[in-house]
Amino acid sequence: MHAYHDMFMQAVKDRRKVIVTYFSGEFNLNLTKLCVPLHYSPSDAGGESAFYYSWDSGGDVGERVVALRPSQIIYMELSDEFFNPSEYIVPDGDGMAT
Numbered sequence: 001m002h003a004y005h006d007m008f009m010q011a012v013k014d015r016r017k018v019i020v021t022y023f024s025g026e027f028n029l030n031l032t033k034l035c036v037p038l039h040y041s042p043s044d045a046g047g048e049s050a051f052y053y054s055w056d057s058g059g060d061v062g063e064r065v066v067a068l069r070p071s072q073i074i075y076m077e078l079s080d081e082f083f084n085p086s087e088y089i090v091p092d093g094d095g096m097a098t
Helices: 005-014
Strands: 016-024 029-041 051-056 065-068 073-082
Touching: 005 016, 005 029, 005 073, 016 065, 029 065, 029 073
Parallel strands: none
Antiparallel strands: 016 029, 016 073, 029 051, 051 065
């Protein structure tokens, strides 16, 4: 778990967006994004890393899910913005949410 774990989980519960600064290996620099916190996935028994999943509010279509290992997160703070979870549930072809 990360030092900001409790804040992330509270943001999910309270439906508040978070501002996350993290290291992006893809761009080799720190990025700061306004995100909808989605889910925390703890490490599994096989040793795979834990991940914090968020939705990048300003990201390009198809590149909005941000999966961060705890070691990538530099800073996190609660935003004043709230979100409606139904805006982030995408129905599949048979009308079921995925």
